[in-house]
Amino acid sequence: DAKTTQPTSMDCAEGRAANLPCNHSTISGNEYVYWYRQIHSQGPQYIIHGLKNNETNEMASLIITEDRKSSTLILPHATLRDTAVYYCIVRVGYGQNFVFGPGTRLSVLP
């Protein structure tokens, strides 16, 4: 199973872009990169996912390097409500469960 590594914590000023990196150097060709976040005392919330191409939705953008060994989640204009733990997950082959690591604790500061 591909593993991911993320920084333990990051700070970002309100209104600025938050760029959250993730390394997944052992990712295999048919594995997607997913991002979830968990706001305190809530269940995880889906943000975005991608395979090779960069993706954008109403919440965020996902930039995946050409060799797929790393990716960056971008929150273009971070707000205080974006303070959460952000999980980068590589889907486990054909298996159905997601493997959640410790994630990155993002603090958006006023």
Add this chain to the structure above:
Amino acid sequence: GAGVSQSPSNKVTEKGKDVELRCDPISGHTALYWYRQSLGQGLEFLIYFQGNSAPDKSGLPSDRFSAERTGGSVSTLTIQRTQQEDSAVYLCASSLGPRTIYSYEQYFGPGTRLTVT
């Protein structure tokens, strides 16, 4: 539309008692998952259902844990003879099933906070 719901939201039980936790997935979602999250820790996968069958039970920590799903919808996670180390938030998620196997997301419920005293 309605999301994933779980009940109860909080459960306090005495060590040695049995507990049942319930999950109502999003209508039409054939896949259902149980995870648990201990205080300050990441999510730990427990079991996955596709329809009423459970092809992956690899995360169940002991034979005191069991789960079932009926009618391809509601699922119940049962913990027998609860121990203090079972205290955690138990999260349920659902998703579309294997027809979209290479690209799907899981939607999580709010969780059940279990405290074993």
